[in-house]
Amino acid sequence: MTARLFWTKARLRARRLIRRHPRLNVAFRTFMAFSIAFGGAYGFIAGSLSADYDPHAFAIGISFLFALACVALAILSMRLRRMRKKMHKIALHNEALVDRNWELKEAEERARHLFESQSDLIVLRDGGGVITSVNEAYCILAQRSRTELLGSRFALPVLEQGESAIESNGTRVYDQRVETARGPRWIAWREALMRIDADHPAELQCVGRDVTDRTDSERALAEARDRANEASQAKSRFLAMTSHEFRTPLNGIIGMSGLLLETLLTPEQTTYVKAVKASGDALLSLIEDLLDYSRIEAGKVELECRPFVLSDLIEDITELLAPRAQARQLEIASYVDETLPAEVIGDAARLRQVLLNLAGNAIKFTSSGGVALIVVPGIRPGDIRFMVRDTGIGIAPDAQARIFREFEQADDQIIRSYGGSGLGLSISDRIVKRMGGRITLQSKPDSGSTFEVLVPLPAQDRAPERKRFTAPDLTGQPVMLVAPQAIETSLLARRLERWGAEICTASDLTVARALLPERAWHAVVVDHAMGGGAIWRFGQAARQHTERRIIMVTPSTRHDLQVAGAAAFTGYLVKPLRTASIAARLSAPADDPTSLRTAGGQPDCGRPETSRTPASTSGPSLSILIAEDNEINALLTRSLLTRLGHAVTVATNGEEALKSWDAALAAGAPYDLVLMDVQMPHLDGIEATRKIRERESVRSGRRTTILALTANALIDDRHACFEAGMDGFLVKPLDRERLADALAGLTAARHVPA
Known part of the structure; x- marks a missing residue:
C-alpha cells in the first residue's frame, strides 16, 4: 500500500514536471525511442554474428520486431489523426477568436467614436483625481490637448457652486458655473463610481452637460414670476383702491335712490329713480364680478362649511x-x-x-x-x-x-x-x-x-331645528291641473305624483270642464294664465265636483283675486310655487267657503307685496357713532339709522371720532355702537379702532362694539379690521337689511336679562 502510494505520487510529480518543462518531455521521449531502436538493432546484429545463430529464432525475433513496428506505426497514425482533429478544432477556435476579436475592435471603435462624438463633457478620474480618460468635448471646453489632460488633475475654474443631490443609485448631481474660453457657462454634472473588473480600482465617471441656456431661461422665468407676483400685488392694491373709490359713490347712489323711492313721487319721477337705482345695481354687480374674479385668481376664496x-x-x-x-x-x-x-x-x-x-x-x-x-x-x-x-x-x-x-x-x-x-x-x-x-x-x-x-354636499347629521312641512298623503287621490303645458305645471305634477296623487292635466278649460263629472276630485288647481272671466266660471262649475279649488297667480295678477268671481276658489298659490305652500293647501280641511282664505282663516300661502313703508326698530334705541368722511354716505347712513329709531352722531374723521368717543364715555353715556369707515383722513379707521381698544384696556367698563364700514371687499382688508379689534364689518354699498340685522343682534345682546 505504501509502495503504491509512493509510485502514484511519483507519477503525479513526473507529470507536473513534464507539464512545466515540455522540452524535457520531448528529449526524454526521443531518448527512449532511440534507445529502443538502437538496442533492438544491436541485439539482432550481435545475434547474427554469434556462433549460436539460430535462423528460426532470428526469424521469430524479426517478425516480433516488425509487429512492434506495425503497432507503433498504427499508434502513430491514430495519434496523428487525433492531432489533426485537435488542430482542426484549434483552427476553428482561432477563427472564432479572430471574429470575436474583430467584433470587439469594432465595438471598441464604435464606443470610442460615440465617446468622442458626445457633446456632453466626459472625464474619468482615478481615486486620486488623476484624469485617466477624457473626450474631445472636454478638451475643447478646457482648451487643452488630450495629452496635457491625461495624467493631470486639471479641473475647470468654478465661479459658482450649486446645490448637490444624491440619487437612489448613488449618483451625485450638481450644477457648477465655470469659467471657459467662451465665457462663464453653467454645467450640470453627474458623478458616479465605475468599476471595470475586480483587478482594476474603481474610477469616478463625470458627465457634464452645458445647461447655460436652460439656466438662463429658468432665471428669466423666475424673474418673470417675481414680476408677475409684483404685478398681481399691485393689481390687488389697485382693486382694493378702486373698489373703495367705486363703492363709495355707489353707496350714495343706490342708498339715496332707495330712500327717494320711499318718498311721495310722481309716476314719472318714480320711473327715473328706479332707472338710477337699476343702473347702480348693474354697476355694483359688474364690480362684484371683477372683485370675485380677482379673489379667485389669487386663491383667496375661502369656503364655509x-x-x-x-x-x-x-x-x-x-x-x-x-x-x-x-x-x-x-x-x-x-x-x-x-x-x-x-x-x-x-x-x-x-x-x-x-x-x-x-x-x-x-x-x-x-x-x-x-x-x-x-x-x-x-x-x-x-x-x-x-x-x-x-x-x-x-x-x-x-x-x-x-x-x-x-x-x-x-x-x-x-x-x-x-x-x-x-x-x-x-x-x-x-x-x-x-x-x-x-x-x-x-x-x-x-x-x-x-x-x-x-x-x-354631505348631509347634516343632527335633526333640523325646525320642521319645514308635512307632505300630504295623496295616495290614490285624483288631482286636476288646468294649466298650459309649461314648466311650472310639469314640475307641480311631478311633485304631486311623488305624494301619490293621480294627476290629470288639461290645457283647455273646455276639456277640463268636460272632465269634471268623471270623478270626485280631491283638488282642482287652475292657472290664472288660462285667461279672464272663463276661469271664474270654471271655478263655479267645479263647486259640485271638488271642495278644494285652488288658483295659481303671479304677484302682478294677485289683485284679480278681489273680483267677485274669485270667490269660487277656496285658496290661491303665488308663482313660483313653494313646496310648503302646496302641501298646506292640499292638506287643509275640506269645506266650501265663499271667499279665498286669508290670514284670518286658513294659512295664506301667498306672499305679501314688498312694503314701501319705512322700517322701524322693534327694540330699544341705540346710541351710535358714525365715523365717515364722505358727506353723502354719512347722510345716507344717518338717515337709515334714524328711520330705524336710533340716536346718531357723525364724525368726519378718525380724530373727531376718537374725541367724540372719549367725551361720551366721560359723560357717562358711552356709545353702544361705532360704525367706523376704514379709509379716512388724518387718522384712519384701523388706527382709530386700535386707540379705542388701548384706552378700553386701561379703563374698566363695557366694551364698545365697532363695525367696519368699508368699501374694500378683499379678504386681506377684513383680516386687518379684525386684527385692529373690530367686531365685524358692513360692506358698501350699505344694505339696509344687513344693517338692520346687525343692529337687531346688537340690541338683543345689550338687553339680555341678567
Missing part, C-alpha cells in the same frame, strides 16, 4: 329671480327631490352665487318659455346635482367650451345683443371646482340649454 336648508336656498333663488322672469313673460320654477336630506353642509352663499348666475343667464338668453331649477341626487353618495334648464337660444358646439373662459361669450352678436362682462360663468366654474365639483353643459342652438352643477 355650515348647515343650510337646501329647499329654502333653491326656492329663495326662484323667488328672487321671479320678477325678472315674469317681466319678460317667462315662467320660472324649482323642484327639489324629497329623497335629498333636508339640511346639507357647505357654503350656501357661494352655491347661491353660482345658481343665481346660471339661472340669471338662463332668463337673460330666453325669450319664450321659461327656466327650471331642478335638484336631484347625484350618482355617488353625498353628491347633489343642480340642473338649470331653459328654452332659450342655445349655444353652438364650438362655443360651449369657450364660454367658461374669462371675458368670453358665445360670439360677438351675443355681446352686442345681450351685453355682459363674460366673467360670470368663469367665476362659477372656478367656485364649483373649489367645492370639489364640476359644471357641465348640454345645449343645441335654438333648443335651449341645461347647465348641470355636481357638488358634494
Whole structure:
C-alpha cells in the first residue's frame, strides 16, 4: 500500500514536471525511442554474428520486431489523426477568436467614436483625481490637448457652486458655473463610481452637460414670476383702491335712490329713480364680478362649511329671480327631490352665487318659455346635482367650451345683443371646482340649454331645528291641473305624483270642464294664465265636483283675486310655487267657503307685496357713532339709522371720532355702537379702532362694539379690521337689511336679562 502510494505520487510529480518543462518531455521521449531502436538493432546484429545463430529464432525475433513496428506505426497514425482533429478544432477556435476579436475592435471603435462624438463633457478620474480618460468635448471646453489632460488633475475654474443631490443609485448631481474660453457657462454634472473588473480600482465617471441656456431661461422665468407676483400685488392694491373709490359713490347712489323711492313721487319721477337705482345695481354687480374674479385668481376664496336648508336656498333663488322672469313673460320654477336630506353642509352663499348666475343667464338668453331649477341626487353618495334648464337660444358646439373662459361669450352678436362682462360663468366654474365639483353643459342652438352643477354636499347629521312641512298623503287621490303645458305645471305634477296623487292635466278649460263629472276630485288647481272671466266660471262649475279649488297667480295678477268671481276658489298659490305652500293647501280641511282664505282663516300661502313703508326698530334705541368722511354716505347712513329709531352722531374723521368717543364715555353715556369707515383722513379707521381698544384696556367698563364700514371687499382688508379689534364689518354699498340685522343682534345682546 505504501509502495503504491509512493509510485502514484511519483507519477503525479513526473507529470507536473513534464507539464512545466515540455522540452524535457520531448528529449526524454526521443531518448527512449532511440534507445529502443538502437538496442533492438544491436541485439539482432550481435545475434547474427554469434556462433549460436539460430535462423528460426532470428526469424521469430524479426517478425516480433516488425509487429512492434506495425503497432507503433498504427499508434502513430491514430495519434496523428487525433492531432489533426485537435488542430482542426484549434483552427476553428482561432477563427472564432479572430471574429470575436474583430467584433470587439469594432465595438471598441464604435464606443470610442460615440465617446468622442458626445457633446456632453466626459472625464474619468482615478481615486486620486488623476484624469485617466477624457473626450474631445472636454478638451475643447478646457482648451487643452488630450495629452496635457491625461495624467493631470486639471479641473475647470468654478465661479459658482450649486446645490448637490444624491440619487437612489448613488449618483451625485450638481450644477457648477465655470469659467471657459467662451465665457462663464453653467454645467450640470453627474458623478458616479465605475468599476471595470475586480483587478482594476474603481474610477469616478463625470458627465457634464452645458445647461447655460436652460439656466438662463429658468432665471428669466423666475424673474418673470417675481414680476408677475409684483404685478398681481399691485393689481390687488389697485382693486382694493378702486373698489373703495367705486363703492363709495355707489353707496350714495343706490342708498339715496332707495330712500327717494320711499318718498311721495310722481309716476314719472318714480320711473327715473328706479332707472338710477337699476343702473347702480348693474354697476355694483359688474364690480362684484371683477372683485370675485380677482379673489379667485389669487386663491383667496375661502369656503364655509355650515348647515343650510337646501329647499329654502333653491326656492329663495326662484323667488328672487321671479320678477325678472315674469317681466319678460317667462315662467320660472324649482323642484327639489324629497329623497335629498333636508339640511346639507357647505357654503350656501357661494352655491347661491353660482345658481343665481346660471339661472340669471338662463332668463337673460330666453325669450319664450321659461327656466327650471331642478335638484336631484347625484350618482355617488353625498353628491347633489343642480340642473338649470331653459328654452332659450342655445349655444353652438364650438362655443360651449369657450364660454367658461374669462371675458368670453358665445360670439360677438351675443355681446352686442345681450351685453355682459363674460366673467360670470368663469367665476362659477372656478367656485364649483373649489367645492370639489364640476359644471357641465348640454345645449343645441335654438333648443335651449341645461347647465348641470355636481357638488358634494354631505348631509347634516343632527335633526333640523325646525320642521319645514308635512307632505300630504295623496295616495290614490285624483288631482286636476288646468294649466298650459309649461314648466311650472310639469314640475307641480311631478311633485304631486311623488305624494301619490293621480294627476290629470288639461290645457283647455273646455276639456277640463268636460272632465269634471268623471270623478270626485280631491283638488282642482287652475292657472290664472288660462285667461279672464272663463276661469271664474270654471271655478263655479267645479263647486259640485271638488271642495278644494285652488288658483295659481303671479304677484302682478294677485289683485284679480278681489273680483267677485274669485270667490269660487277656496285658496290661491303665488308663482313660483313653494313646496310648503302646496302641501298646506292640499292638506287643509275640506269645506266650501265663499271667499279665498286669508290670514284670518286658513294659512295664506301667498306672499305679501314688498312694503314701501319705512322700517322701524322693534327694540330699544341705540346710541351710535358714525365715523365717515364722505358727506353723502354719512347722510345716507344717518338717515337709515334714524328711520330705524336710533340716536346718531357723525364724525368726519378718525380724530373727531376718537374725541367724540372719549367725551361720551366721560359723560357717562358711552356709545353702544361705532360704525367706523376704514379709509379716512388724518387718522384712519384701523388706527382709530386700535386707540379705542388701548384706552378700553386701561379703563374698566363695557366694551364698545365697532363695525367696519368699508368699501374694500378683499379678504386681506377684513383680516386687518379684525386684527385692529373690530367686531365685524358692513360692506358698501350699505344694505339696509344687513344693517338692520346687525343692529337687531346688537340690541338683543345689550338687553339680555341678567
